Amino acid sequence: MSIYGEPLYYEIAFSFINPSKQVDLFESLIKKYSKTKPSSFLDIGCGPAPQLLELAKRGYRCVGLDLCPNMLKYLTVKAKEENLKIETKKADFTHFKLKKPVDFAMMMMGTIGYIDSTKKLVSHLNSTAKALTPGGLYLIENFRTVRNKEDFFSPQTWMIKRKGILVRVFYSIDIKDVANGLETETILLDVDDHGKKHLFTQKADIKIFSPAEFLEAIKAAGDFEFLGWFDRESMRKTKLPKIGNYALLRRKNV
Numbered sequence: 001m002s003i004y005g006e007p008l009y010y011e012i013a014f015s016f017i018n019p020s021k022q023v024d025l026f027e028s029l030i031k032k033y034s035k036t037k038p039s040s041f042l043d044i045g046c047g048p049a050p051q052l053l054e055l056a057k058r059g060y061r062c063v064g065l066d067l068c069p070n071m072l073k074y075l076t077v078k079a080k081e082e083n084l085k086i087e088t089k090k091a092d093f094t095h096f097k098l099k100k101p102v103d104f105a106m107m108m109m110g111t112i113g114y115i116d117s118t119k120k121l122v123s124h125l126n127s128t129a130k131a132l133t134p135g136g137l138y139l140i141e142n143f144r145t146v147r148n149k150e151d152f153f154s155p156q157t158w159m160i161k162r163k164g165i166l167v168r169v170f171y172s173i174d175i176k177d178v179a180n181g182l183e184t185e186t187i188l189l190d191v192d193d194h195g196k197k198h199l200f201t202q203k204a205d206i207k208i209f210s211p212a213e214f215l216e217a218i219k220a221a222g223d224f225e226f227l228g229w230f231d232r233e234s235m236r237k238t239k240l241p242k243i244g245n246y247a248l249l250r251r252k253n254v
Contacts, residue, residue: 007074035135038103113206129223
């Protein structure tokens, strides 16, 4: 059974993040680099979207875009439970169009790696640029690039429990095709939901773009300027993307 189609278990599995701290960082980047005062945010490949929920609490208009209807339904229900309003759109993030533009876009948790070709990456950048107001920022978290830690390919495992649901996560990445920049990502969730046992697995090929390839795609798309790579914790600029990074782009003025 697919993991991504199980929003609650997926959310618990990756709930080690701190959405409030992340949104604080977004707002600090906006103050320094945005050329527009943002009132709206788009989360591309949003999943359960904890960052959007935090942004909605702060009064921003929020849009979650995903291709998985289960995720969008889960997000809508959760927002209503918290008396929040989040718009949702079911679409492929390599080709989409919003009815109304936003001032800030983001793609979190290495989702960029599921774009498997330069052509699709350019299409994604074009769609995102059209969805942004001029001067708005596009933040990509954990841009997948050349690995610079010897132990990166070691399997990882962790366990999180919430309200009687225990989720054990087994995560691994293996090299598939060095020449074409492909790796295979495997995620396994071993769930104990109040005594009921479930096992979910997900295996997907992810694309590794070199920094040069990424910059060429930005140039080909034409509507973004590249502001730099940032360390995810300190928000300091780095010469090259490290593991756990932000790539920051700004929509050019028309």
